[in-house]
Amino acid sequence: MPAIGTQVQRTETGDALARARQRAALLPDLLVEARRILNTVNTGWHGRRKRGVGESFWQFRPYTEGEAVSRIDWRRSARDDRTYIRDQEWEAAHTVWLWADPSPSMLYKSEQAHVSKESRALVMVLALAELLSRSGERIGFPDITDPSSVRNGAERLATLLSHATSLPAKPDLSKVRRFSDVVLVSDFLEPVEETLGILQKLAHDGARAHLIEVYDPAEEDFPYKRRTEFVDPETGASLTFGRAQDYAEDYRRLFYARRETLSSFCKRIGWSYTINRTDHLASEALVTVHMNMTASIGYQGGGS
Numbered sequence: 001m002p003a004i005g006t007q008v009q010r011t012e013t014g015d016a017l018a019r020a021r022q023r024a025a026l027l028p029d030l031l032v033e034a035r036r037i038l039n040t041v042n043t044g045w046h047g048r049r050k051r052g053v054g055e056s057f058w059q060f061r062p063y064t065e066g067e068a069v070s071r072i073d074w075r076r077s078a079r080d081d082r083t084y085i086r087d088q089e090w091e092a093a094h095t096v097w098l099w100a101d102p103s104p105s106m107l108y109k110s111e112q113a114h115v116s117k118e119s120r121a122l123v124m125v126l127a128l129a130e131l132l133s134r135s136g137e138r139i140g141f142p143d144i145t146d147p148s149s150v151r152n153g154a155e156r157l158a159t160l161l162s163h164a165t166s167l168p169a170k171p172d173l174s175k176v177r178r179f180s181d182v183v184l185v186s187d188f189l190e191p192v193e194e195t196l197g198i199l200q201k202l203a204h205d206g207a208r209a210h211l212i213e214v215y216d217p218a219e220e221d222f223p224y225k226r227r228t229e230f231v232d233p234e235t236g237a238s239l240t241f242g243r244a245q246d247y248a249e250d251y252r253r254l255f256y257a258r259r260e261t262l263s264s265f266c267k268r269i270g271w272s273y274t275i276n277r278t279d280h281l282a283s284e285a286l287v288t289v290h291m292n293m294t295a296s297i298g299y300q301g302g303g304s
Contacts, residue, residue, distance in 0.1 A: 023102075024162035026119060031158045034126035041283045062146075095138045095147045096293075097176055098157075100125045101186035102167040104233040110218035113278040117214045120278050121185040122161075124212060127286055128183060130154035142171035147180075173198065178206030181293055185212040187219070192261050199262075203269055210272045210289055211262065217279045220255065222248045 062082055076084045100106075100121040109116040115123075125141075132139050133153025140147035144160050144167075176182055182202055188195055188211070202209050218224075224244035231238045241247055263273035272292035276285035 019102075020165045023118075023122075023164075026122065027158045027162045030119060030122050031126055031154060034123045034154060035130060037123065037281075037283050037286065038127045038130050041287055094136075095140065095177070095180040096128070096132050097140050097142060097147070097171075097173070097180060097182045098125045098128055099142050099171045099182070099184050099186075101169075101184075103169045103186075103190075105187055105189050106214075108216055108219075108233065109278070110216050112217040112221075112223075115278050117187055117216060117278060120214050120276065120282060121212075123282055124185050124214070124276070124286060124289075125183070126154045126158055127282070128289070129157045131290065140175075142173055142175070143168055146175065170194075170198070173202060173207075176202065176205060176207050180207045182207050182209045183212065183289065183293075184209060185214060187215055188213050188258070188262060192258055195262060196265060199265060199271075208271060209266065210292055211266060211274065212285055212289060213259065213262075213273070213275045215275065215277060217277055220252075220277065222251050222255075224248075 062084060073084050100118070102118070106118040106121060107116055129139050130153060133149070133151055136149060138147040138149045139153050139157070141157055141160070144164060145157065150156055171184070173182065184198075199209060222244075224241075226244065227240065227242050228244035229238055229240045259273075259275070265271075266273040272289065274285050274288045274292070276282065
């Protein structure tokens with residue numbers, strides 16, 4: 001589904017380098033905003049750790065700067081020139097992959113919105129990275145960094161994102177393993193079949209997913225009237241309506257049908273689907289997602 005609700009806004013994304021510079025310029029302020037949001041809502045929050053989940057060996061992986069030296073497997077590391085960490089299966093249950101959609105449609109910001117969808121998505125991801133790393137969780141970002149447990153998870157992720165020259169439109173989730181959580185933050189405006197394909201693969205691999213739909217108020221309300229040109233930010237294709245208001249009802253029906261399809265799929269297999277308008281507080285969705293993540297492993301409160 002193209003970004004039908006996006007009124008003509010010819011944002012020049014330029015080449016990958018220009019887009020990377022734009023993202024890098026945003027990240028320092030977004031990191032500060034993420035920490036501010038987190039500090040207003042994290043009182044009394046608990047980690048997701050739960051004893052008794054798979055103590056068997058899971059994998060060796062390269063050591064990441066900032067991790068505890070005590071976790072190094074020196075025997076495995078002695079075989080070659082790399083330093084390795086030995087992961088147990090229970091650690092996979094405390095691994096969270098975070099992803100913010102980098103596609104052009106995320107750049108949209110209407111007059112009714114406070115921020116662009118991209119800014120909101122990155123703030124959500126950085127806030128979750130900060131929260132999860134404080135709790136000792138292992139966090140990763142597809143195509144950017146493998147999961148690791150470091151105390152400055154949000155700052156480290158922001159640095160890595162700011163140096164990324166390009167990000168693929170779809171996340172590479174091939175490294176996601178059984179028991180892991182995956183948080184996908186997007187407008188989910190691509191064809192529903194494509195998104196369902198990604199979700200079905202995650203379900204088959206035994207992961208848990210939490211979707212956060214970030215959307216602009218104009219994309220839901222469709223406030224357009226009279227002659228209006230709409231441009232698909234993904235392809236550049238345009239469509240002009242002489243009386244845009246005549247299409248509002250049909251558009252809203254399609255908009256909500258897409259959301260219902262995705263949220264129903266998630267609900268059916270015990271995953272979560274959270275929505276967040278960019279003219280509403282990011283903290284609203286953040287609290288909901290964290291509650292869903294703790295519930296997904298049976299956390300009951302009062303200890304780890």
